[in-house]
């Protein structure tokens with residue numbers, strides 16, 4: 001019991017320190033975006049990148065977004081950080097000539113950011129300042145986020161769609177999915193959580209495979225493009241192609257990598 005209390009106190013202390021360090025990290029160049037390729041399965045070509053944030057902590061080294069994004073939300077630091085992420089990702093997409101190449105940059109949006117009254121304006125501002133056309137930007141939202149206020153979510157999505165921005169429902173199938181979001185929101189892409197592929201690996205994977213195949217066809221009938229996350233082997237890629245899945249993302253195709261590596265990867269991939 002005592003050990004448990006110590007562990008709790010340590011965890012509390014660690015979170016406090018990280019939050020304090022986050023405050024000073026915003027605006028000091030400790031953040032960096034990594035980019036992971038998204039591959040169109042039927043053409044076997046690049047369709048875009050997902051921007052994933054990294055924090056190079058001066059003492060702790062690379063800190064995972066899984067650790068610091070929740071702290072950044074609690075402290076509201078996600079607001080300035082989120083704007084930086086949007087600007088940086090849009091700027092990179094312009095530099096990499098996404099419009100000419102027909103590529104899209106996917107950016108993760110946090111709940112607090114998405115709920116802001118000026119969210120739509122801040123995205124439009126990032127587009128205007130960078131010169132990126134809206135159709136080259138995809139915003140990734142999660143189900144729990146949009147369910148907090150489905151009316152507001154619908155308004156924000158519709159307003160930004162007028163500028164051509166696309167929307168993906170992230171981590172679909174992780175935890176409880178209600179499908180109600182699919183009924184009511186005009187989304188473009190469904191990102192299947194990697195737990196689906198993991199389940200398909202188990203010895204008795206008949207049912208998981210059936211679930212995956214059915215979800216792919218359901219999503220497509222709703223006019224959504226399906227992106228599978230967490231593809232780690234050629235076999236998984238084949239399975240997805242067999243199921244008619246549109247796109248895929250995962251270590252098998254490419255890991256999240258710093259901008260310079262992603263750019264040389266893109267140029268070699270383009271031949």
Ligand code: C2E
Pocket residue numbers: 036051052053064065066069085108109110170171194229230231232249250251252256
């Ligand atoms: P996510 O949006 O679901 O991002 C996908 C995560 O899966 C990334 O972890 C990525 O590195 C990892 N991944 C990609 N391919 C594979 C694979 O084949 N196998 C496995 N096991 N993992 C794979 P990462 O970069 O650590 O990000 C974790 C989460 O942090 C993200 O999950 C997202 O929710 C959040 N996040 C990351 N960047 C941002 C950001 O810029 N803004 C916000 N608001 N959240 C972010």
Ligand code: CA
Pocket residue numbers: 050108140170
């Ligand atoms: Ca994502």
Ligand code: CA
Pocket residue numbers: 170171191193229
């Ligand atoms: Ca995801």
Ligand code: CA
Pocket residue numbers: 170171
């Ligand atoms: Ca996630």
